[in-house]
Amino acid sequence: MIELIDLTKKFKQNFAVKNLNMFIEKGEIVGLLGPNGAGKSTAISMLSSLVEPTSGDVQFENKSILKNPSSFRKIVGMVPQEIALYEDLTAEENLQFFGRIYQLRGKKLSKKVDEVLEQIGLTDRRKDIVKKFSGGMKRRLNIGVAMLHDPEMLIMDEPTVGIDPQSRNYILDTVKRLNAERQMTVLYTSHYMEEVEFLCDRIYIMDKGNLIAAGTKEEIKQIISSEKTVSIKAEILKHDFIQALEENPLINRVTVGEKEVTILVPKDANVFSEVIKLAETNGMELTSVDNKTPTLEDVFLHLTGRALRD
Amino acid sequence: MIGILIAKFKNFIRNPWTFLIFTGMSLLMAFIFGGTNAQEVYIPISTVDKQIKDSYIGEQLEKEEGINFSWMSEEQLREKIETGKAELGVVLDNNTYQIIVGIDSHNTGLVEQIISRIYYEKQEQEKILTIVGQDETVIEELNHALEQPVFEIESATFRGEGAFIYDNSLHRIFGFSLFFVIYTIAYNVLPILIEKRGGIWDRLILSPVKKSEMYIANLLFSFLTGYFQVLVIFFFFRFVIGVNFYGRFVETILLLIPYVFAIVALAILVTALVKKVQQFNAVLPILAISMAMIGGAYWPIEIVESKILLLLAKINPLTYGLEILKGITVYSYSLQELLLPISILVLMGVVMMGLGIHFMERRHI
Ligand SMILES: Nc1ncnc2c1ncn2[C@@H]1O[C@H](COP(=O)(O)OP(=O)(O)OP(=O)(O)O)[C@@H](O)[C@H]1O
Ligand SMILES: [Mg+2]
Numbered sequence: 001m002i003e004l005i006d007l008t009k010k011f012k013q014n015f016a017v018k019n020l021n022m023f024i025e026k027g028e029i030v031g032l033l034g035p036n037g038a039g040k041s042t043a044i045s046m047l048s049s050l051v052e053p054t055s056g057d058v059q060f061e062n063k064s065i066l067k068n069p070s071s072f073r074k075i076v077g078m079v080p081q082e083i084a085l086y087e088d089l090t091a092e093e094n095l096q097f098f099g100r101i102y103q104l105r106g107k108k109l110s111k112k113v114d115e116v117l118e119q120i121g122l123t124d125r126r127k128d129i130v131k132k133f134s135g136g137m138k139r140r141l142n143i144g145v146a147m148l149h150d151p152e153m154l155i156m157d158e159p160t161v162g163i164d165p166q167s168r169n170y171i172l173d174t175v176k177r178l179n180a181e182r183q184m185t186v187l188y189t190s191h192y193m194e195e196v197e198f199l200c201d202r203i204y205i206m207d208k209g210n211l212i213a214a215g216t217k218e219e220i221k222q223i224i225s226s227e228k229t230v231s232i233k234a235e236i237l238k239h240d241f242i243q244a245l246e247e248n249p250l251i252n253r254v255t256v257g258e259k260e261v262t263i264l265v266p267k268d269a270n271v272f273s274e275v276i277k278l279a280e281t282n283g284m285e286l287t288s289v290d291n292k293t294p295t296l297e298d299v300f301l302h303l304t305g306r307a308l309r310d
Numbered sequence: 311m312i313g314i315l316i317a318k319f320k321n322f323i324r325n326p327w328t329f330l331i332f333t334g335m336s337l338l339m340a341f342i343f344g345g346t347n348a349q350e351v352y353i354p355i356s357t358v359d360k361q362i363k364d365s366y367i368g369e370q371l372e373k374e375e376g377i378n379f380s381w382m383s384e385e386q387l388r389e390k391i392e393t394g395k396a397e398l399g400v401v402l403d404n405n406t407y408q409i410i411v412g413i414d415s416h417n418t419g420l421v422e423q424i425i426s427r428i429y430y431e432k433q434e435q436e437k438i439l440t441i442v443g444q445d446e447t448v449i450e451e452l453n454h455a456l457e458q459p460v461f462e463i464e465s466a467t468f469r470g471e472g473a474f475i476y477d478n479s480l481h482r483i484f485g486f487s488l489f490f491v492i493y494t495i496a497y498n499v500l501p502i503l504i505e506k507r508g509g510i511w512d513r514l515i516l517s518p519v520k521k522s523e524m525y526i527a528n529l530l531f532s533f534l535t536g537y538f539q540v541l542v543i544f545f546f547f548r549f550v551i552g553v554n555f556y557g558r559f560v561e562t563i564l565l566l567i568p569y570v571f572a573i574v575a576l577a578i579l580v581t582a583l584v585k586k587v588q589q590f591n592a593v594l595p596i597l598a599i600s601m602a603m604i605g606g607a608y609w610p611i612e613i614v615e616s617k618i619l620l621l622l623a624k625i626n627p628l629t630y631g632l633e634i635l636k637g638i639t640v641y642s643y644s645l646q647e648l649l650l651p652i653s654i655l656v657l658m659g660v661v662m663m664g665l666g667i668h669f670m671e672r673r674h675i
Binding site: 045048049050073074076078080081082083084085086088089093097098100101102103129145146149 | 313314316317320321324325505507508509510512513514515516517518519
């Protein structure tokens, strides 16, 4: 349905997005994952014809949208990363305003507004001013506004940033439902692994403007099938212990958290005894040593050597 | 486009504070600094002989425009001067007069000139009368002739050349209105920046609404609120305080339009050049206050001598705005005489708006 071809955006000397290749089929939920500054927002701004790429192309049904974006704009709903609402107007007035912008009038408009309010669960708060809404409610309305014109495709830029778990679940469920009931195509941007794992059929992972992995959940997890992750927990992590881990030839990568060290080791290696021995020689008490099933987080770690979030 | 305007008006009604504050400030400042005794110079006048008031001299004084001669007793007059309520006063006798000066200003010379002229005219009349005798028809003809002189005489009076007329209260009303409206307009253009950063513009761009409609709606709204603010202020002074704008109130209101337009354009240029709202908040007062100082909103531009300031005044929309408003009222200029400042403002507006929108579009905020 839509395809990005060698899409590149340069700001001055920096590549925000570099040679990005991506496609989205009708009815899919596709995840775009990456840490802050990865270039996710820039990528989807180009995809939705809001920002002109430095080079490359975006094709909708095999036609470039760069010169003539109107046919694509008609079918796309955009949920921006920021809360793009009039804070001094009520939820209902916001929906009416954006509905009118999409040339809905009269009965049709009010019916659509009611329907969207129902979908985002704000029917009983319709007369309240947006400024007084909680973060989660604003986020829901932010999504609602993008659905007024019945888009075939929804592009969501980190729609769950900074909100309570309840609203977050509500939003995730809504996205799943829209996809199931209306075959809505969704491009979902996030730096939360769990969300993308929960929602998406296919996933793209970006870092520093580059695409570093792409495929289905299973395919991506295959990337680290030759390795496994072991989590070592302790109340106090001694520097010598960590250094010893780093120097150990069995261990491929060491990531230090607050009370936890994560190490990547070959799949068949038995590192438990090794780790416990190292702890003992360095006079450290361990709380636990666990094998972890790989998550997308681990994939990211594997590929970049950095955690997805700090 | 109508939809955008409706949303703006709704927003305005929910949040009228910027507008109210700056309108209130303009009213207050113009009121405090302008005083209310308005446009005429107030001169107390008393007579030794009561008949003088109804004689030729009294009649001529009443006709005098720009000066309000107020009749009273000599004691009252001296008290007014001593207490500083009047700069000077005049005591009239049949053939002589006395000017009592409290505060020496250019008004002293002005009053002196007017009074001496009237006494001179009276003497001339009396001389003629003693020659021709008490012939009524002659007197009538004489008066007629005086009113319609045989020769057209170009008279350059004291008020015309060189010296300038300074109407304090009207100047303050104009000055403060033009100054504070900069803020109201600019703060109504600012949402473009906020909406661009916040993603509302992106939403509008993806919708069937045209870019041009988005700009027109925003700029039109800023124009209307700015214009409305000045209207409120002028109507207040015209109909509540009773300042009569030299009888050209309607013209004054209409000739405001080029200035308001130019300020809208200036605001969009500034908005396009700053990157953040904080920068905007820092730049705006500096710009507005220096424009007001250089353009003569606080004091008449005529007293400025610095070459640099005068040069800067030439590129300052406020200078022209003030020139137009004072021109139409205090100086009673015709529209043709004001064509130059009007054209300059319109030109400035077009150029700044063009540049502003260009920069706004070029930079992806
Ligand atoms: N308008 C711009 N001008 C200059 N640099 C920009 C601009 N927009 C983005 N960038 C840079 O491009 C890079 C990618 O930014 P982008 O916003 O696309 O990242 P992101 O993945 O959406 O991050 P986040 O999770 O924080 O939203 C960043 O380094 C950013 O500083
Ligand atoms: Mg982003």
